[in-house]
Amino acid sequence: MEFAQHREYVAGDDLRRIDWKLWSRSDRYYLKQFEEDTNVRVVLVVDGSESMQFGTGPLNKFEYARTVAAAISMLILKQHDSVGLSIFDSVIRSQIPASSRNNHLQAILAGLEVQTAGGKTDILGVLRKVNESLTRRSIVVLLSDMFCAREDLFKGLQLLRQRKHEVIALHVMDDEELEFRYSGTMQFEGLEKAGKLTCDPAALRAGYLKALESFLDVIRRRCAGSGIDYRLIRTSENLDAALAQVLIQRMK
Numbered sequence: 001m002e003f004a005q006h007r008e009y010v011a012g013d014d015l016r017r018i019d020w021k022l023w024s025r026s027d028r029y030y031l032k033q034f035e036e037d038t039n040v041r042v043v044l045v046v047d048g049s050e051s052m053q054f055g056t057g058p059l060n061k062f063e064y065a066r067t068v069a070a071a072i073s074m075l076i077l078k079q080h081d082s083v084g085l086s087i088f089d090s091v092i093r094s095q096i097p098a099s100s101r102n103n104h105l106q107a108i109l110a111g112l113e114v115q116t117a118g119g120k121t122d123i124l125g126v127l128r129k130v131n132e133s134l135t136r137r138s139i140v141v142l143l144s145d146m147f148c149a150r151e152d153l154f155k156g157l158q159l160l161r162q163r164k165h166e167v168i169a170l171h172v173m174d175d176e177e178l179e180f181r182y183s184g185t186m187q188f189e190g191l192e193k194a195g196k197l198t199c200d201p202a203a204l205r206a207g208y209l210k211a212l213e214s215f216l217d218v219i220r221r222r223c224a225g226s227g228i229d230y231r232l233i234r235t236s237e238n239l240d241a242a243l244a245q246v247l248i249q250r251m252k
Contacts, residue, residue: 007162009028011140017031032090039083040076041081041083042081042139042140044083045126046088049090049118051145052117054174056174058110059235060174060235065172068143068170068233070246071239075243076119077147085112086130089121092130094111123149124156137166138165141167141168143170147192150218150219158226169230169231171232173235175234180208180209229250231246
């Protein structure tokens, strides 16, 4: 049970619930009201680093991840479970504790709306902080493009698994990152201070796609080996279809 609020005493109320400390200060009788702790607690961890700014469709990766986080929050709260939110780059720059109260969705939406993508990524430090903040077993949902130090990523995820938290990794990527359909001489500017490169993309495409497949394969295998639910989501994918696939995978 978690404390929710006080209300004034009414004749017939259970005297055991009177807050005597408050009575001593106010000389009036107030009862403590509690809300039942929920069965499931979900924590959404959204990557807000600069690489999440990238996008070639209606939504960039950060905007898409925010929308997925909002939709998951609504689903969790509709079934009277609790949900919390953390947005990070090199640090957790916004954190909303988990709750199942009626007005909590508005707090989640407001927290998502004011954030923009920027800054470098410290995935291990962030996941360590998330792990330390969880006082009970939870479901942790990571929404990220996973462009970070790979060993740090898996060390952080493993910390959560060692504490018996369930982990869902939603890998958010843009179509152009997955297909690399560029042509003609172009200059690419790396986000998170990665420098610039002028090249012919067509000449690099085969090598790029090979490196990408290796990157995705490692993440898929490492997640499967650690008991982490993994799902690659394109920002061009309809939101309802993406969420349906995640839920179907969870049910299985």
